[in-house]
Amino acid sequence: MDQRIGSSSQPLKGEPVKGAGFDPAFIPGITAPAQEPEPEPADARPTAEADTEDAKPATPEPAEASAEPASADSADGGPGEEPAEESEPEDGAPVFEASDRRARFAADHRGVRLRLDEEDCEFRWDEIAAVETESARFGKRFTITVHTPDRRWYPIEIEATSRSRFAEWESQLDAVLDAYFEEA
Numbered sequence: 001m002d003q004r005i006g007s008s009s010q011p012l013k014g015e016p017v018k019g020a021g022f023d024p025a026f027i028p029g030i031t032a033p034a035q036e037p038e039p040e041p042a043d044a045r046p047t048a049e050a051d052t053e054d055a056k057p058a059t060p061e062p063a064e065a066s067a068e069p070a071s072a073d074s075a076d077g078g079p080g081e082e083p084a085e086e087s088e089p090e091d092g093a094p095v096f097e098a099s100d101r102r103a104r105f106a107a108d109h110r111g112v113r114l115r116l117d118e119e120d121c122e123f124r125w126d127e128i129a130a131v132e133t134e135s136a137r138f139g140k141r142f143t144i145t146v147h148t149p150d151r152r153w154y155p156i157e158i159e160a161t162s163r164s165r166f167a168e169w170e171s172q173l174d175a176v177l178d179a180y181f182e183e184a
Contacts, residue, residue, distance in 0.1 A: 094175040098142070100159040105144050107131075107176045112146055114156045121154065125180050133173060135166045142166055144173070 095108040104115040111124040112131070123146055130147040140163055145155040160166060 094172070094179050096168050096172045098144075098158045098160075098175045103156050103158050105156055105158060107173065107180075109180060111180075114154060115144065116156060123148070123154075125182070128181065131173070131177060131181065133170060135163075141184070142169060 093109055095106075097104070097106045099105070102117055104113075106113045111122060112128060113122045116122060127148060128146055129149045132145040132146070132147065134143040135141070136143075141157045142157055142158045142160055142165070143157045145153050147153045160169070
């Protein structure tokens with residue numbers, strides 16, 4: 001008598017395995033596993049008229065036609081464009097800019113902009129809790145750190161042509177901060 005306990009001729013059926021082994025973008029607790037697309041119901045299929053319209057070759061629009069509406073919006077201050085009065089500084093308003101081959105720091109009436117290689121970020125003056133500067137004891141690196149109210153900081157190092165630029169940059173940045181930055 002040869003009996004096997006728990007064996008059956010039918011394979012076990014269960015829920016498919018999901019996770020990082022099958023979906024490299026899956027991170028437990030942060031992202032949900034990728035869902036398989038559900039099949040469309042039969043009544044959601046396009047009608048015969050739609051099938052014939054899709055069969056016709058689509059005529060591509062010329063590139064100039066698509067570029068004109070975007071330029072028309074930007075010319076009259078449309079979406080995505082700041083009003084002209086806010087984007088231009090007042091006459092004699094302090095502006096600070098420092099840059100090297102990789103990094104750039106700019107502060108003016110709109111706020112502070114940082115750029116390192118291809119990455120950049122921008123802060124309005126109401127988004128800034130503090131701006132800190134530091135110069136290296138040796139070398140020509142000038143560090144500017146922007147602190148936000150949510151306890152994050154964004155440092156950027158700029159290499160000066162000479163150490164004598166540090167005092168010049170400090171005074172220019174102080175003038176901009178005195179003019180635009182309001183301490184809470």
